[in-house]
Amino acid sequence: MNDVDAINTIVGRNLVAQRKARGLTLDQLAQTSGVSRGMVVQIEQGKTNPSVATLCRLANALVIPISKLIEADSRPAAYKTKLSEASELWRGVAGGRGRLITGFDDPSVLEFWEWRLSPNECYDGIAHPSGTKELLFVNAGTLTVTAGPVCETVDSQEALVFCADVPHRYANDQDREVVFMMVVVEPRSVVRPGGGTFA
Structure with missing residues (x-):
């Protein structure tokens, strides 16, 4: 698995978790974000590399920063980023x-x-x-x-x-x-x- 595949897998897993935490169906997230249902499915399955505009639309619909979609793990109370x-x-x-x-x-x-x-x-x-x-x-x-x-x-x-x-x-x-x-x-x-x- 290359870096892009690894990121796509993380994004997919995080998108599913964030969507379900808000009780949204695929159709509801697609409608709220303006991203097609098919694209949401592809992203959740880690099968596509979404553009920054698509990530922005999804993050805006979920009221989260894009970082919540691309982070591998939850972060502690204090953390550094290089x-x-x-x-x-x-x-x-x-x-x-x-x-x-x-x-x-x-x-x-x-x-x-x-x-x-x-x-x-x-x-x-x-x-x-x-x-x-x-x-x-x-x-x-x-x-x-x-x-x-x-x-x-x-x-x-x-x-x-x-x-x-x-x-x-x-x-x-x-x-x-x-x-x-x-x-x-x-x-x-x-x-x-x-x-x-x-x-």
């Missing part, structure tokens, strides 16, 4: 990458990421649940962030906070790599389509 061991969940065609370093889901859902975008590369993020915010800090380069009607240029050593409950884009329009750290914070209690609140 950047070198972060899970790469996105790889751009020009060599950029998005790595999920760590996250938790209590008292809020929080994810901590490192992103690298090559020159003229971008990543389009889906809308997170209502009330979600992102905080990012640019280590090197210049990043353009578009979130709904908002468009901001963030230079090296600058931070930006924005509402991420709309489709958003990170873009590197420059001729050198941009590196930034990002925190996603989602409210813990979210009302889902069709009623009901997850807390």
Whole structure:
């Protein structure tokens, strides 16, 4: 079994556990997440390598950070994570990458990421649940962030906070790599389509 197969197996096992812990059927999770039932089945069986967008949709529907889907074991009260061991969940065609370093889901859902975008590369993020915010800090380069009607240029050593409950884009329009750290914070209690609140 290679690394991708091992991760797919872990994701599948965790997705089943999280879905059942919330008393959701496959059809309910598919409807709430917008991911097809067939794809949910494939992921739960460890037979496919889901994209970061698909993992985001599933995590949003379950009100958990993506890290809950990719962690191999439960974690103790205090733990460290090395950047070198972060899970790469996105790889751009020009060599950029998005790595999920760590996250938790209590008292809020929080994810901590490192992103690298090559020159003229971008990543389009889906809308997170209502009330979600992102905080990012640019280590090197210049990043353009578009979130709904908002468009901001963030230079090296600058931070930006924005509402991420709309489709958003990170873009590197420059001729050198941009590196930034990002925190996603989602409210813990979210009302889902069709009623009901997850807390």
